[in-house]
Amino acid sequence: MFINHLTLGWKPFFQQQLTLDELSSTIAARIVAIHRSHIQVLIPDASFSIDTQLCAKLQPLAVGDWLLFEATLLQDNARPLRRLSRLSLIARKAVGEQVAVQPIVSNIDTLFIVSSCNQDFNISRLERYLVLASEARVTPVLVLTKSDQCADVDDFVAQARTLQPGLMVEVCDARDPLQLQGLQAWCKVGQTVALVGSSGVGKSTLINSLCQQQALTQTIREDDAKGRHTTTARTLYVMDSGGLLIDTPGMRELQLLSCEEGVQSVFADVEVLINNCRFSNCTHENEPGCAIQQALTTNQLDPRRWKNYRKLLKEQQRNAETIAQQHQRDKQFGRLCRNIQREKQKRKNIND
Ligand SMILES: Nc1nc2c(ncn2[C@@H]2O[C@H](COP(=O)(O)OP(=O)(O)OP(=O)(O)O)[C@@H](O)[C@H]2O)c(=O)[nH]1
Ligand SMILES: [Zn+2]
CATH class of the missing domain: 3.40.50.300 (P-loop containing nucleotide triphosphate hydrolases)
Known part of the structure; x- marks a missing residue:
């Protein structure tokens, strides 16, 4: 089989990310495996192994990512220049x-x-x-x-x-x-x-x-x-x-992470119903004018689907919260470090 970049999944979407310079001086390689110590990349006629340490700044990486290398330096343990934006x-x-x-x-x-x-x-x-x-x-x-x-x-x-x-x-x-x-x-x-x-x-x-x-x-x-x-x-x-x-x-073995958009798209019909509830803060339990309850009664909405929607949304909210909390914690930690640094500097200035 004739192997070229197209065979490896190269698309205009990736090509468009290259500068004129990069077009002539770099080569893109696709990650085909990620091991603990090394990452395996593929170009049309060869495969290379890159020490994970050399990709530290680009982490986290995924199998399927495109990495850009200096064309003249592409060999085992070459340092990737950058990762191209992902299509999916x-x-x-x-x-x-x-x-x-x-x-x-x-x-x-x-x-x-x-x-x-x-x-x-x-x-x-x-x-x-x-x-x-x-x-x-x-x-x-x-x-x-x-x-x-x-x-x-x-x-x-x-x-x-x-x-x-x-x-x-x-x-x-x-x-x-x-x-x-x-x-x-x-x-x-x-x-x-x-x-x-x-x-x-x-x-x-x-x-x-x-x-x-x-x-x-x-x-x-x-x-x-x-x-x-x-x-x-x-x-x-x-x-x-x-x-x-x-x-x-x-x-x-996959778990869902932040999937608000995914839920909205897969359950677009449910979201339309929710928008039709009389009260914007409807809990869909027993409020008058609840479009969900009505759809359940008339079999327009499958109770299983409604239950799964709620479950996935709850899971997503829990995950999103945890990420938000994590960011908050990181911020607080950053502030603490800066304060300590400032304090040290102050003391040093006094001693000088
Ligand atoms: N009759 C029949 N057997 C199938 C079919 N597909 C898979 N099998 C059999 O089901 C068993 C499990 O198939 P696998 O392909 O190993 O399943 P898997 O999804 O890769 O499983 P994991 O490796 O555990 O994730 C094997 O004995 C297959 O031969 C099918 O369409 N018909
Ligand atoms: Zn409702």
Whole structure:
């Protein structure tokens, strides 16, 4: 396969960020894996390993980011000049008590939300993933696997379609590449796809079926800067139709972070109803003229959907609060440091 920047997902959006000077003197490389000690980047005909320390000023970085390097200096452990702005970003709540954003995958075009046509199928979970996709600004495609084990596939599809007008839903036996033709539109050269879904729904199976040839991946060395072979799982695949597929461990367990926009977009109908309540501070419990209560009574609004909306919003508010509090704390700490510094300086001046 002919490999160029387009193959790696390069788009006018990135090109436009380069100055005239940069156009001639730099080269952009895409991050394909982030390990503890090093970051692996890819250009059309080579892969390089960069010590994480050299990227300290650019952190946090995500798999899928584009980094700019001096063209003449691009080699193992070259220092990246900067990171290009992202077209899309999937982030998650970082582990720990405090809520912090941890970027996972960037610059992807499509998110395959994978579920199987069995007890794993959970409409609220799917809705949550839709919020995530909307927040990340990527196109969601719902992939329903294990259709071969299910007698009433249409029922699952019908339920899924209620989630969002125009939502793309594909049904397949993930083991059979011929059944994945419907997904090809999102897997073409220049496109980048990521997968989410619970354990066992068939993500690895899908990857195997979409990437049977893996032509480009052979050119990606899995060695670190010192030439040692690393045993970390592969994170980047080239699909048979030419697109890239990113599968990082972080994507396999995702939590929503700040997702107000995503909630607003996925639940646009609910927000319209809320705007129709008679009182602007309606709690939607028992106020007269409550459009939500009325929609629930007339079955215009699914109680499950209403419950999930409230749950996601609450989660989002809690997270946002924590971030705000965190900023407040950082500010106070900064002030404290400055005061101490000033105090020290004063004393020094007196002693001088
Ligand atoms: N019959 C059938 N089996 C499937 C299908 N998709 C996946 N499987 C099987 O389901 C099992 C789990 O599939 P995986 O691809 O490992 O699932 P996964 O989502 O990658 O799971 P994790 O790695 O835990 O996240 C395997 O035994 C697959 O062969 C399908 O469409 N039909
Ligand atoms: Zn109301």
